[in-house]
Amino acid sequence: MTALPTRSLEAWRYTDLRPLDAMSFAEAPAASIPGDLPDIGVPRLVFVNGRFDAAASSALMFAHDFATVTEESDLPLALINAQHAQDGLTLEIPAGVDAGVVLLISYANGGALHPRHRVSLGAGATLTLLEVIKGEGVYWHNPVTDIVLAQGARLAHYRLQNESREAFHLATIRVGAAADAAYESFTAVMGAKLSRAEFHVELSGAKAHTHVNAAQLLGDSQHGDFTSVVRHKAPDCSSRQTVKSVLSDAARGVFQGRIEVDRVAQKTDGYQMSQALLLSPAAEMDIKPELQIFADDVKCSHGATIGALDEEQVFYLRSRGIPEDTARAMLIRAFLTEALEPVTHAGAHALFEAAIETWWTGK
Amino acid sequence: MSATVETRDTVEALSVEKYKYGFTTEIAMEEFPKGLNEEIVRLISAKKGEPDWLLAWRLKAFALWQKLEEPHWARVEHPPIAYDELYYYAAPAAPAPKSLEEVDPALLNMYEKLGIPLNERAALAGVAVDAVFDSVSVATTFRETLAKSGVIFCPISEAVREHPELVRKYLGSVVPYGDNYFAALNSAVFSDGSFVYIPKGVRCPMELSTYFRINARNTGQFERTLIIAEEGASVSYLEGCTAPMRDENQLHAAVVELVAMDDAKIKYSTVQNWYPGDAQGKGGIYNFVTKRGACRGKNSKISWTQVETGSAITWKYPSCILQGDGSVGEFYSVAMTHNHQQADTGTKMIHIGKNTTSTIISKGISAGHSNNTYRGLVKIMPNASGARNYTQCDSLLIGDQCGAHTVPYIESRNASAKVEHEATTSKIAEDQLFYCRSRGLSEEDAVGLIVNGFCKDVLKELPMEFAVEAQKLLAVSLEGSVG
Numbered sequence: 001m002t003a004l005p006t007r008s009l010e011a012w013r014y015t016d017l018r019p020l021d022a023m024s025f026a027e028a029p030a031a032s033i034p035g036d037l038p039d040i041g042v043p044r045l046v047f048v049n050g051r052f053d054a055a056a057s058s059a060l061m062f063a064h065d066f067a068t069v070t071e072e073s074d075l076p077l078a079l080i081n082a083q084h085a086q087d088g089l090t091l092e093i094p095a096g097v098d099a100g101v102v103l104l105i106s107y108a109n110g111g112a113l114h115p116r117h118r119v120s121l122g123a124g125a126t127l128t129l130l131e132v133i134k135g136e137g138v139y140w141h142n143p144v145t146d147i148v149l150a151q152g153a154r155l156a157h158y159r160l161q162n163e164s165r166e167a168f169h170l171a172t173i174r175v176g177a178a179a180d181a182a183y184e185s186f187t188a189v190m191g192a193k194l195s196r197a198e199f200h201v202e203l204s205g206a207k208a209h210t211h212v213n214a215a216q217l218l219g220d221s222q223h224g225d226f227t228s229v230v231r232h233k234a235p236d237c238s239s240r241q242t243v244k245s246v247l248s249d250a251a252r253g254v255f256q257g258r259i260e261v262d263r264v265a266q267k268t269d270g271y272q273m274s275q276a277l278l279l280s281p282a283a284e285m286d287i288k289p290e291l292q293i294f295a296d297d298v299k300c301s302h303g304a305t306i307g308a309l310d311e312e313q314v315f316y317l318r319s320r321g322i323p324e325d326t327a328r329a330m331l332i333r334a335f336l337t338e339a340l341e342p343v344t345h346a347g348a349h350a351l352f353e354a355a356i357e358t359w360w361t362g363k
Numbered sequence: 364m365s366a367t368v369e370t371r372d373t374v375e376a377l378s379v380e381k382y383k384y385g386f387t388t389e390i391a392m393e394e395f396p397k398g399l400n401e402e403i404v405r406l407i408s409a410k411k412g413e414p415d416w417l418l419a420w421r422l423k424a425f426a427l428w429q430k431l432e433e434p435h436w437a438r439v440e441h442p443p444i445a446y447d448e449l450y451y452y453a454a455p456a457a458p459a460p461k462s463l464e465e466v467d468p469a470l471l472n473m474y475e476k477l478g479i480p481l482n483e484r485a486a487l488a489g490v491a492v493d494a495v496f497d498s499v500s501v502a503t504t505f506r507e508t509l510a511k512s513g514v515i516f517c518p519i520s521e522a523v524r525e526h527p528e529l530v531r532k533y534l535g536s537v538v539p540y541g542d543n544y545f546a547a548l549n550s551a552v553f554s555d556g557s558f559v560y561i562p563k564g565v566r567c568p569m570e571l572s573t574y575f576r577i578n579a580r581n582t583g584q585f586e587r588t589l590i591i592a593e594e595g596a597s598v599s600y601l602e603g604c605t606a607p608m609r610d611e612n613q614l615h616a617a618v619v620e621l622v623a624m625d626d627a628k629i630k631y632s633t634v635q636n637w638y639p640g641d642a643q644g645k646g647g648i649y650n651f652v653t654k655r656g657a658c659r660g661k662n663s664k665i666s667w668t669q670v671e672t673g674s675a676i677t678w679k680y681p682s683c684i685l686q687g688d689g690s691v692g693e694f695y696s697v698a699m700t701h702n703h704q705q706a707d708t709g710t711k712m713i714h715i716g717k718n719t720t721s722t723i724i725s726k727g728i729s730a731g732h733s734n735n736t737y738r739g740l741v742k743i744m745p746n747a748s749g750a751r752n753y754t755q756c757d758s759l760l761i762g763d764q765c766g767a768h769t770v771p772y773i774e775s776r777n778a779s780a781k782v783e784h785e786a787t788t789s790k791i792a793e794d795q796l797f798y799c800r801s802r803g804l805s806e807e808d809a810v811g812l813i814v815n816g817f818c819k820d821v822l823k824e825l826p827m828e829f830a831v832e833a834q835k836l837l838a839v840s841l842e843g844s845v846g
Contacts, residue, residue: 010436263763278778291769296760296790304784306775
C-alpha cells in the first residue's frame with residue numbers, strides 16, 4: 001500500500017495522519033443497514049461499508065456498473081483508494097437531460113472503505129447530487145469522487161459528512177468543468193474523529209463557474225480539514241468560496257484554499273472567504289489561503305478572520321430579552337448562512353438545517 | 364507613429380539604460396583565499412582579533428551549516444550556489460580610518476555618486492552614517508553626539524572588542540546560529556555590520572543609518588546587525604543598499620537581530636536596491652536575509668518597513684516575536700519585481716504575550732517576467748489572550764508574463780484573539796489609467812503615479828529622506844514595464 005502522507009508534505013502540514021497509521025483495518029464486514037437513513041422522496045443509492053446495496057436503493061437508469069480504477073495522479077490517498085477500490089457509484093447523465101435530485105447515502109460501521117465514485121454530465125445536463133455520509137464505530141472511509149462536466153452542464157453537489165465520532169474520513173473530490181459548466185458545492189463537516197475533504201476543481205473551459213463552500217461544526221477533540229484547489233485554466237471563469245468554521249471544546253479546524261490562475265485565464269474572477277469562530281479556549285483554527293496568479297487581467301481576493309462571537313452582538317440580543325443560549329445560537333446560524341447559499345434545493349436545505357440544529361442542541 | 368509604438372520605443376531605450384549605480388571602485392583589496400572551510404572561519408576570527416567564545420560560536424555554526432541543507436520551500440529558482448567559489452572576506456587594504464578625513468577619497472567619491480555624500484548628508488540631514496564598504500566599516504560619523512547620550516553605534520567588530528559583555532549576551536539570542544541554513548552560514552563567517560545599544564530611557568537623538576554596498580567581485584556579504592533598546596529607549600534605524608553591476612550572481616546572507624525591552628521602540632527601515640540583474644535575468648544579487656525582532660518587554664514595539672526593488676532573488680521575512688504583554692509588531696512592505704527578478708518575502712508575527720497586536724501591510728508589484736510572492740505567518744499562542752492582528756496583502760500585476768502569489772499562514776489557538784486577513788490581486792484599472800492619460804500624463808508617468816498611490820500606505824511609514832528616495836526608486840524600477 002502507498003504510504004500515508006506525513007506532515008513534512010506542505011499539503012499536509014496541519015493534518016497529522018499518525019493516529020490513522022497506527023491502526024490496522026480488516027476488510028469492511030458485511031452489514032445490514034439501519035432503519036433511520038434519510039428519505040426525501042427522491043431516487044436514492046445506498047452504499048454500505050463501501051458496497052452498493054441494491055435492495056435499499058432505487059433503480060436509476062443513469063447508474064452503471066463499476067469499472068476498474070486506474071489512478072493517474074500522485075495524490076497519496078487517491079493512489080491508496082485505487083489500490084483497494086472495489087465498488088462505487090458510476091453515474092452518467094446524457095447530454096441535455098435534467099436528472100433532478102439523486103440522494104447518495106454512504107453508511108459504514110467497520111473496516112477500511114475505498115469507494116471510487118464517478119459522475120459525468122453530458123453537454124447541458126443538470127443534476128443535484130446530495131450525499132449523506134454517516135456511520136457507527138471505528139472505520140476508515142477514503143472515498144474518491146471524480147466528476148466530469150461537459151459544456152454547459154450543471155452539477156449541484158451537497159455533502160453532509162456526519163461520520164461516526166470515532167471514524168476517519170478522508171475524501172478526495174476532483175472536478176473538471178468545460179466551457180459554461182457550473183459546479184456548485186457545499187459540504188457540511190460535522191462528523192469523524194479526524195477528517196479531511198480535499199477538492200480539486202479545474203475550470204478548463206471559458207466561462208465555467210464554481211462554488212466550493214463548506215461549514216465545519218466541530219467539538220470534543222475533533223479535527224476537521226477542508227482543503228481546496230481551484231484552478232482557472234481558461235478565460236472568463238469565476239470561482240466563489242465561503243468556508244465557515246465553528247469550533248468548540250478542543251476541536252481543531254483547518255482550511256487550506258488555493259486559487260490558481262494560469263497565464264491564459266484572463267478576466268478571472270476569484271473570491272474566497274474563510275471565517276472561524278472559536279467558542280472555547282482550547283479550540284484551534286489554522287488557515288492557509290493562497291493565491292497563485294500568472295495572468296494580469298484578473299480580479300482575485302481572499303479574506304480570512306478568526307475570532308470569538310462578538311460579545312456586543314450577544315449583549316444586543318440579550319438586551320432585547322433573548323436568553324443567552326438562544327442569542328448565541330442565532331448568531332451562529334447567521335454566521336453559517338452565507339456558506340449555505342449554493343444549497344438551493346429545499347429538501348437538501350432542510351436536511352442541513354436539521355443537522356445544524358441537532359449539532360447545536362447536542363453540544 | 365502611434366502612441367503605443369512610441370511608448371514601446373521609449374521604454375526600450377530606457378530599459379537598456381545602465382543600472383544607475385553600476386560602477387566599481389578600484390582600490391586595493393585584501394582577500395582571503397576563496398572557498399569555505401574551518402580554516403577560513405578561524406582566519407576571519409583571527410583577523411578581527413576576536414575572543415575565544417566568539418570563535419567557538421562561529422565554529423559551532425560552521426559545523427552545523429555543513430550538515431544543513433539549503434531550503435527549497437520558497438518560490439524562487441536559481442542554479443546551485445557554489446559556496447566554494449566565493450570569497451568570504453574582503454576589506455580595503457588600508458587600516459580602518461579614525462575619522463572622515465582618513466577615508467579613501469575613492470570611496471567617498473563612490474558614496475557621492477550613490478547620493479550619500481557623507482559630510483553633506485550628515486550635516487544637512489542630521490544622520491549618522493555607518494557606511495559598510497564590503498566588510499569593514501569605513502566611517503562612522505556623529506559618534507561623539509551619540510556617545511554623549513550614552514548611545515553606542517559602531518561596527519559590530521568594534522563592539523566585540525569594546526563591549527564584549529553586551530555582544531555576548533545578545534548575539535544569537537534572537538536568531539540562533541542554527542536557525543536556518545543562511546543564518547548558520549552568516550554566523551560562521553559574518554565579517555562586519557552595525558551594533559546599536561540604546562541605554563535605559565534614552566531616545567536616540569538622531570536617526571541612525573547604514574549603507575551597505577557590495578563591491579568586490581565574487582565576495583559574499585555577510586553582515587550581522589544587532590540593535591538593543593533598553594527599557595523606555597527608542598531608536599529609528601535606516602538601512603539602504605545599492606550595488607554595482609556584476610555578471611556573476613553574488614550572495615548576500617545577512618542577519619539582523621533586534622531586542623526591545625519594556626516600553627522600548629525600534630523602527631527599522633530598509634530600502635533595498637541591490638543590482639537586480641539585466642533584462643535577460645543575467646547576474647544580480649541573491650539576497651537571503653534573516654531579520655527578526657524580539658519584543659521582550661511589556662508594551663515594547665518593533666516596526667519593520669521595507670522597500671524592496673533590487674536583487675535577482677529576495678528571500679526575506681522580517682519577523683516579530685511578541686513576547687512582552689501589550690507589545691506591538693508592525694510590518695510594512697513594498698516589493699517590486701521586474702524583468703526576471705524573483706521575490707519571496709513577508710513576515711512572521713508570533714503572538715506570545717497578552718494583548719499583543721500586529722499589523723501587516725504588504726504591497727507586491729510584479730512586472731516583466733518576474734515572480735513576486737508574499738509569504739507570511741501569523742501565529743497566536745494559547746496564552747496570547749486579547750491578541751489582535753490585521754493583515755492586508757495587495758498585489759498588482761503589470762504585463763501578462765509575470766506572477767503574483769500570496770501564501771499566508773494563519774494559526775490561532777486563543778479564542779479571545781482576533782485575526783483578520785485580506786488579500787487582493789489585480790491589474791492597474793483601465794479607468795484610472797485613462798483618467799491620468801486624459802490629463803496629459805504619459806503612460807509611464809501615469810503608471811508610476813498609480814503605483815506610488817498603491818504603495819502609499821507603506822511609503823508613509825518611511826522616514827522622510829527615505830520616502831523620497833523610495834518613490835524615485837519605484838519609478839526607475841518600473842521603467843520599461845508598460846507599453
